Amino acid sequence: MTSVHYSPTHLREVAASVKEFEAAFRDFMAMHEENTFARGILPAVFRRDGVDDEKHLAAQRRVELASGRAATSTAITAVRYAVQGAGVVDPIAAWATVTQPKPVLDVLTQIVVDVGETSGVELELSKFFSSNARRSLLSHANARLTPAGRLIMVQRIQSGRAVAHVAAEMGISRTTAWRWWRRFRECGPAGLIDRSSVARSHPRQTKACVEARVRIMRHLTRRGPVFIADKLGLQASTVGRVLRRHHVPLLRELDPVTGSVIRATRRSAQRYEHDHPGSLIHVDVKKLGRIPDGGGWRLHGRGQRPARKRGLGYDYVHTVIDDHSRVAYAEIHDDEKGTTAAGVLDRAIAFYARLGVTVERVISDNAFAYRHSAAFKAVVDAHGIRQRFIKPHCPWTNGKVERLNRTLATEWAYARPWSSNDDRKAGLTTWLDYYNLDRHHLGIGGKTPIDRINNGRGQYS
Template identity: 65%
Template sequence: MSHGNARLTPVGRLTMVQRIAAGRPVAHVASEMGISRTSAWKWWRRYRAEGLAGLIDRPSVAHSHPRRTSPCRETRVLIARMLTRRGALTIAAKTGVPASTVGRILVRRQVPALCDVDPITGVLIRGSRRSPNRYEHPYPGALLHIDVKKIGRIPDGGGWRVHGRSEQARGRGIGYDYLHTAIDDHSRFAFVERCDDEKGTTAAVVLRRAVAHYAKLGVRIEAIISDNAFAYRRSRELAATCAELGIQQRFIQPAHPWTNGKVERLNRTLATEWAYSRAWTSNTERANALQPWLDYYNLERPHSGIGGQRPIDRINNGPGQNI
């Protein structure tokens, strides 16, 4: 389509070719119309070959794409997305197609984003909200995000995901597992412990174990950040533990959960890739799968938030600290 300042519109091109058809030199008509002789010759040739249809704007898209990904490879990418419901980096590792190409294929085929679909069925369930403001501390240990993820326990024999929603009472009254989660801001190296409650005393014990776990990797925790839950804001035990370990305690602004977004994202990944990744037959079966999944998350899984690296890569190759 002609832009607003175009020298020639389809009507102007018709005027030009009519003058040329009357016997006027192409160069003279081009000068009168304020365009180049090359452009005038182009439209004159098109008019002679196609008539009035040759004066209409044509799309600039290429007629062929010889280097475009083959339909067979695109199908492999779509099947991998359907079966795994994972991101471009994971699909690239499984199919051999570059992650950037995987992303373009998913966009071209209008595949919904992972955050917009149900993690089990893949059915579109909601829209997404993303914030363009991001931050990252310069080295491991500078800040540790902490939170608690509450998930319902699974009765022996499986819950509604095994037997269907018709059995509404199945699993009621058996309580919850409280996942005390922590993730390093720079490396995304995660620590998760399954507990029976979310009390401040429990949070303090878990923090002490998390600090010891990171210390084995050569990382000293300098500060933690959490939401304003009672176990964090009001717990004397947690405050005393932070003081003893020399850790600064920070809190997010109320009603601003995205400030603690890295651990919130970890919680969602936990739910998608572990807690609700399949229909478990018992709570013990799911609990036993937590540590293997966490090892995969930290040691093998590529993370798009850190450029496709693994968390252990950033631990091993990150900037030095004042330990």
């Protein structure tokens, strides 16, 4: 089996093929009567006296074709019944099904649905295909027995058939047939589901007493794996695995004196991405030291810097990024005041609007310019967007814009030695165009940010 189908169209096709098979089989069986003296592996019926050979052959052909289409559409593991003088007719249902007052075909297929009837044909879904079915049905393509086939196999054995004969019909060894039969007798249908291949025991795993010593040493000393390994005579990699296995907090998350957890882990258990552009934008400020005319130490080296009594100050790069598309906007200013941040936000909203994106929410850290500025709040209210703040000391919550700041620094601000501050400022616009239009972003599957906005490339300016 290679897939599991849920499509309503596929179910209707299955239902139609089942109805076609039932009609053809009823017509064919009307030409026969049960052979009550039949004994052995395959039950049989006799052809009634007076049935025309051509009509019988035509009926047999119809049921063969219908059964083939049903088997193909439902991918049922072959179950056979035979008609005396006609050989194997139908690769679908067991003989006992024919004599019961219910549909001839029990549909035990890859289809796992929560419906009882489709197009008038009852799909009898075994309890076997319940909570564990979706996990169990994804067998590899060359599997001789799937859970459905195992169920059919044990049903044949339950009816009194010899295990060896059933194994031969299913194309498996007697050993395999006996294994599944024993499992079924012990556990019922649940025993036919594939079990985990994880070893029951791990004899080479570090002993529990040693792991306890590692954890105690970590708690008492608050030192890393190398120190603990040296004290306990272990490998540092072993100590690291033990600490990870027991989810011991990282040292940077602990108070160095008390050992209590005082910081949230940097690894977020829940990574998020809003489902459409404009649903959320991130804002932040990146501070960069200004470059003197003629170039700074990155151009001339630290030993060649001219003596200066005062520094040149800083440029403040106000950055904005859309959570879904990663399309970025940035401006360079002389400060990070609330009025400046408010102006950047207003122009960023207009920038996204030109791309056909309506900003709905904005998230930032707890800087004064964002949390306490009346000007920033006024812009937020004027555009009817919601404002959110990250949890204190958790900058990774605003991680997309923090990562943009790092990328901006490495690929633009410090990518090459600049001869002046104005040269670097002029290079920002060019770099932003490259970032939005041409740079492939691994966080969005290697696409460029503008590709995640409908017709964004045509409206970008």
